[in-house]
Amino acid sequence: MRFLKHSLMACAAYLPVLALAHPGHDHHTGFWAGFIHPFTGLDHLMMAIAFGVLMWTANQRWKLFGLIGLAVAMVIGFMIGSxxxxxxxxxxxGIIASLVLLAIALWTKSNQVLPITAVLLASFHGVAHGAELGQSGHASLLILGMVTAMTLIYAGGLGIGAFIKKYVPYGKKIIGTLAAIVAVIGLA
Known part of the structure; x- marks a missing residue:
């Protein structure tokens, strides 16, 4: 038991290293820079995958809203940030708060939190990237690449949610565990 406790503490100590959410900001222009960026940040991957899983567990009407809301809110946030x-x-x-909100929505499987989570999460990501990257040239191609990649990652999360629901025994517990992981990474 003591070994487990120390192992968990050691793992927790390394979590901030994993939370380097924005490497690769040395290339600020073009579609491909925007497209690659979400795949290099743990916050992007966790947000989009968890959001996709959450949307799969939600009502049918929220699935399309989630996809459209994710893209539109991110673009608006990017414009505000730039x-x-x-x-x-x-x-x-805002990103941290919205990741915690997403974790709560996953944990409780709450459909009431979904619209708020979608708009907050994507818009704060957009604002952060607009402020960090939007001052450079070719911002429109950059955001187009980023939104395209985030949509693909989100769709992957939908696929993971479908797989868990259909093929994985105790899938609800796994989704609860995913919620805890998202919260820990969000707070790291």
Missing amino acids: QGFIPAAVAEY
């Missing part, structure tokens, strides 16, 4: 209306530091706190 104009400097909201500082990147404030957006990072």
